[in-house]
Amino acid sequence: MREGLLDKTNTASNVWADTAYRSKANEDFMEKQGFVSKVHRKKPHLKPMPLHIQRSNAGKSVIRSRVEHVFADQKSQTGLFIRTVGITRATMRIGLANIVYNMRRVLFFERLIASA
The missing domain is CATH 1.20.5 (Single alpha-helices involved in coiled-coils or other helix-helix interfaces)
Structure with a gap:
């Protein structure tokens, strides 16, 4: 599905997404197509998240939250x-x-x- 979602005619090359979209295949695809991955990183299993990854995810969340609030507002208007x-x-x-x-x-x- 990523081929249909990511469009080279878009004005931006950054791809913002949550941890569900982070995979080796997706990262390789984005790199080959010239996109810049801004996908959140997952917390290591049974380990604390490193501070530099926490900071990186926090910075990404600031941008993503602006978009997510629009969808949350639309959901509250129409329900599901x-x-x-x-x-x-x-x-x-x-x-x-x-x-x-x-x-x-x-x-x-x-x-x-x-x-x-």
């Missing part, structure tokens, strides 16, 4: 299901949820600027 008949209506429902999210973000930033 989009109850429509047909892909066109489902696509429209997702598009409208995205517009609502963006409008709420604009209002948040306007309030933030106004209070400063």
Whole structure:
């Protein structure tokens, strides 16, 4: 599936993911395709995580959390299901949820600027 997910026409070469996507095959594929892996590292089994890996994962989490919060907000709006008949209506429902999210973000930033 990684061939369909990673696209060279994307503007960025960094690949952000959690530990479930770290494997030798995925790392080799990303290196051959010119992508930069920002995939979290796993904790060694029955050992404490080394401090440099903890710091690296923490830095990656700062970026990933910004994206994950968008998906969490959409999930809270729709639940796990989009109850429509047909892909066109489902696509429209997702598009409208995205517009609502963006409008709420604009209002948040306007309030933030106004209070400063």
